[in-house]
Amino acid sequence: MTKGRIHSFESFGTLDGPGLRFVVFLEGCPLRCLYCHNVDMLDMKGYQEMTPNQLLQTILPYKPYFESSNGGVTLSGGDPILQPDFTAEFFRLCKKEKIHTTIDTSCFTTKKNLDKLIPVTDLWMISLKHFNEKTHLELTGVTNKPILENIRYLKEKKAKIRLRYLIIPGWTDTSSNLRALKKFAKEIRPQEVELLTYHTHGIYKWKELGKKYKLGRVKPPSIKSCLKIKEMLEKEGLKVMLNE
Numbered sequence: 001m002t003k004g005r006i007h008s009f010e011s012f013g014t015l016d017g018p019g020l021r022f023v024v025f026l027e028g029c030p031l032r033c034l035y036c037h038n039v040d041m042l043d044m045k046g047y048q049e050m051t052p053n054q055l056l057q058t059i060l061p062y063k064p065y066f067e068s069s070n071g072g073v074t075l076s077g078g079d080p081i082l083q084p085d086f087t088a089e090f091f092r093l094c095k096k097e098k099i100h101t102t103i104d105t106s107c108f109t110t111k112k113n114l115d116k117l118i119p120v121t122d123l124w125m126i127s128l129k130h131f132n133e134k135t136h137l138e139l140t141g142v143t144n145k146p147i148l149e150n151i152r153y154l155k156e157k158k159a160k161i162r163l164r165y166l167i168i169p170g171w172t173d174t175s176s177n178l179r180a181l182k183k184f185a186k187e188i189r190p191q192e193v194e195l196l197t198y199h200t201h202g203i204y205k206w207k208e209l210g211k212k213y214k215l216g217r218v219k220p221p222s223i224k225s226c227l228k229i230k231e232m233l234e235k236e237g238l239k240v241m242l243n244e
């Protein structure tokens with residue numbers, strides 16, 4: 001029986017998908033983003049193991065809240081894409097219970113893994129990090145090629161997608177990158193684009209782990225500049241949310 005490596009839970013999340021969400025943070029991630037706010041979840045240490053059914057039993061008492069708010073369950077992390085069999089089986093059990101399923105992922109994986117997840121995933125929240133391959137590598141430790149291909153593949157399979165894009169001043173808000181974001185979002189036509197503003201709330205975790213935080217000098221973007229990006233995308237007929 002596949003077991004999941006679970007870091008922690010949040011029982012009433014409101015930011016990780018529609019309605020009230022039970023958010024499960026899974027341990028491990030294939031990326032190493034310079035700004036990771038959950039750096040304590042990357043290294044496969046200090047997790048608890050659960051079977052898909054054990055996790056389902058944990059969330060079932062919350063089902064009335066999902067039903068009254070059009071919410072459901074979100075698997076986040078880390079990145080659940082690193083545990084595709086557990087994620088697929090847990091979502092399959094959720095679908096049997098008519099619970100809405102959302103995955104919060106970077107989509108850095110194989111098509112084989114996507115195929116396991118597509119039939120049981122109601123919403124794909126995909127964090128796009130950067131459009132320039134070299135900068136993506138610098139920022140996350142991996143190339144963006146499979147990520148962009150996978151998002152196109154999901155679109156082809158008619159998956160519901162929320163594209164998440166973090167605005168990091170000097171990194172992801174350059175004009176060439178924003179042009180690429182606009183072009184890609186127009187091509188994919190996701191359910192919505194969610195713009196997120198860079199913050200440094202997770203720095204203390206880097207300090208606790210004795211790791212060097214390399215983006216220490218980067219400041220959060222101004223609201224004015226974020227609204228400008230939002231407007232640019234809305235002009236293309238895209239639904240855009242702006243969150244912290």
Ligand code: SF4
Pocket residue numbers: 029030031032033035036037038039042077078079106
């Ligand atoms: S994808 Fe998310 S969890 Fe993984 S390293 Fe990047 S910010 Fe951290």
